[in-house]
Amino acid sequence: MAWNYGDVYEAVADKTPPGTPALIHAGPGGTEGRTIMWDEYMVRTNRLARAFLDAGLEYGDKVAHYMRNCPAYMETLTACFKSRMVHVNVNYRYRDDELHYIFDNSDSKAVVYSSEFREHVAALRDRLPKVNLWIEVPPEEDFDAPVADFAVNYENVVSQGDGSKLGIERSGKDMFFIYTGGTTGMPKGVMWEHEAMWAATGHGASLLNPDADPPATTEEHGDRVAALPLRAKLIPACPMMHGTAMLSAMNCHTQGGCIVTTPEHSLDADALWATIDRYKVNTIAIVGDAFAKPMLRCLDENPGKYDISSMFGMLSSGVMWSPEVKQGLLKHNQNMILMDSFGASEAVGFGRSDTTAAGTTEVAKFTIGEECKVFTEDYQEVEPGSGVPGFIARSGAIPVGYYKDEEKTAKTFPVINGVRYSIPGDWCTVEKDGTLTLLGRGSVCINSGGEKIYPEEVEETLKTHPAVEDVLVVGVPDEKWGQAVTGVVKLHAGVNFNEQELRDWVKERLAPYKAPKRVLPADIALRAANGKADYKGASNFAKSTLGIAS
Template sequence: MVSLTRAWNFADAWESVAARLQDAPAQQQQDQIFTWSVFNRRANGVAVALLQAGARQQDKVAQYMYNCPQYLESIFATFKAGLVPVNTNYRYTDDELVYIWDNADVVAVVFHGVFAETIERLRHRVPGVIVWLWVGDGSGPCPMWATDYEVCAEQDTETNVQGPWGRSGDDLLLLYTGGTTGMPKGVMWRQEDLFLTLDSTNKKRLPPTPQGDPIGERSLRPGPRNLPAAPLMHGTGLFNAMSNLTVAGCIITMAGRKFDPAELLDTIEKYHVNSMSIVGDAFAKPILRALDSEPQRWDISSLRVIVSSGVMFAAETKQGLLRHSERLIMVDALGSSEAIGMAQSTTSAAGESKTASFELGPNTKILTEDGREVQPGSSEIGRVALKGNTPIGYYKDPEKSAKTFQIINGVRWSIPGDWASIDIDGTVHLLGRGSQCINTGGEKVYPEEVEEALKLHPSVADAAVVGVPDERFGQAITALVEALPGQNIVEADLIAFIKQYYAAYKAPKRVIAVATVGRASNGKLDYKALTEIALATLT
């Protein structure tokens, strides 16, 4: 029996699974399978290498890789050694990489070989890094200044490794945010808080465990086969993968380095994927288009659950996916790096939820700016707020921490900035981030709701909505629209289309056709850059 008072650490949890299910698969990429025994042993080897290089208690280790088995393996090693993993966006420029690694006080970087040239240019600018672990990917030899990751992983280290300081539920994970409203910020999650938050999600979809043991009997048999379609460098992919490992699952990663719906569907069929994580319509729409274009090509009957977070997942897209598999359950989770599990909606053949409509979690409220709770059916709007197991703040940024993590009437809340209203029945309607709100003629318009309506038009692949300065209205709503292949964007048609859904003041004054809106792999848009494009086009 596991004590209810123990401090949960992911290394302890995963070692427990490895001890019970040594020969079960923990990770797989194409036909390469890593059993739980191998996963554990290789993580031990990497942990030893980090400690021998001089890493000390809670030093930071950056993962600078595409999705691959070594990504989670190196995180496991980091947890074992009592160190802190730091996600790194592989799309960042040299200056952004230097900022992240300097801001996070990184001492070790695990990187794919394809990034060796980039690191060669900038490594003199991050003198705090004491070891570079090179993950071979066929792009060239290991540089002289780096250490071969595979040599470290293949050390004969059957004994579970710890640093001399041991492990704790207070050990951290640093998750850097996307930085669309400024430079990225490092969200500090205590492992125990993150473990319990992810376990509460597992409780909703898995059988209960006895005596409150979050691992318990779940690790007596292999768990779900999970495919993180979203990059592991973002919270949606990473946290879903970590959650599935905790229930003895197998994480299946794709070898391709750009999202390809055909590769994803091939992987689901060939490796019998049970669940996958995506980032809303940015992933779901291309998947649906592939299925619609070749409805007999793929057997996706093994897939039972799709979890989405980070961006809108339209009801129409969900219904389209259900046409191809009535067994699907789609979970649309409202959350962020700073607040996991604020609310969710579930769609299946038995019932559906409207776009951007959610059921609040037990620790979630809608609060006004002065801290009052928004009452259901009041038509008042407020910010979505989460209490309970939340991050301790932003790394080395007490000012921004105080703005997001607020104490109201003696209760600590995480308030990332999502605005919403709540119906009389408790259904929450997400409006969008307050930082992107457009004030046009005294009316507030949230870009996300207009974007979602635009994407329902048969000519539109994706859309972004920004406000540009306007002498009459203060800000004029402007849409940047990406067309589907073979389609043309007609401004008047789209403006009229929006007026079918919303009040006239929410309709764009101008529509600009663009080759791409530049949606990132985490589903986010760079509204500052898009506004500059709009201004340059209109002037």
């Protein structure tokens, strides 16, 4: 059976009753917005898929998605699946040269962009001869607003013409790309085949029935979805241009669910809870404490303001999520499952850590799947309970590699003992019971006096101090140590900064060599809006503050 998301979504739609919502774009502050039903969703995406083909795009051509979270993002993705085109995610925070790199490196033939980014697109158009189709998504409040003279109006495309099924044979080998954030060099396009992602994310398994055997056909999968007592209604709170939100949205639609997007351009906890209340959202995708802390603070400061009884799942991926924040959220709704997923664009589904009101999990502790192993630098498998650090590797359902980068593909996807693995660079130790304790990404590992120190372990320790709201730990050049462990902290409002107290806090809880030599109060943003740590910015801030040349 060839598993392709275009076929899966059609099979789900065929068994979905009329009037079932597929996409909702909420109004500002959680007010009433726009709803697209599943049958309408299929028609609109069929029209967009035909527009790609009519413009001369062929199998495997790339379509750049240059949008914030909105219905058009998911519709464009689905239209790519249906027409056998390749999704390319574009970071809407990029400036012109960065944007040009993504469009050019990906060989994009079409660009679907929001009207707010028209100026950037216009500035780049002459430098992108490979692009032969520009589609502009008009503002939500005015679908008839004029678009650029070189573009076509997105809403005109999806609301007119033949909306029937395309009737083309698709393959499980069809691809979509997830461009990485470029924290270690330029962004790289991770090439995923549909069938590999389908397997990596559980063969369409539902949260309500996670242990079911994989379906044999798309029709059987559609029947299972039709029999579900409850469908997911998901807010991807983080940007869909990143893997966490996009893959959560894809999985939601494999289960016949509804994706709810919000118009706010940055995290607004009040708006999120108001949207959850209005639309009875039951699942949300976030990125660790950067989202969870403001959301918890909002609930604590507004008791009883929002009805969140519909919520049964919160999913986080990409960064650590503090146990005390999880416990705080569970006090507001004891029926939730808080799912801490561990993975990367290069390896989905390494492992998961679940927290409920009935049970807690230590920070950074994860249970891994059968296809995951931990190796030392000389490719020896780590013995559980040995305390020896190693890197995490996954075999089986993994990407083909990086687009147009054979050297980095060979490094990240090596063959070990005859088995091909994906190694994104995360390090850990293996406990006696087989669970993992994450140490952090090897690319930000600090070498101080010959000792390897993983920033996340020190960060999580500092974050347990009542004065600390957020922190990043970096290594700065040091004549004695090679690299000196340095903390850059954001304190809670109204709290006095005490560097020695914070250093001592770590020394009392970790080996002394892991304690920061210096702790600096931050007057910069430690994270991007998607919650990902900005280690480069923190390092530059620390070096500048300490008078160290970059």
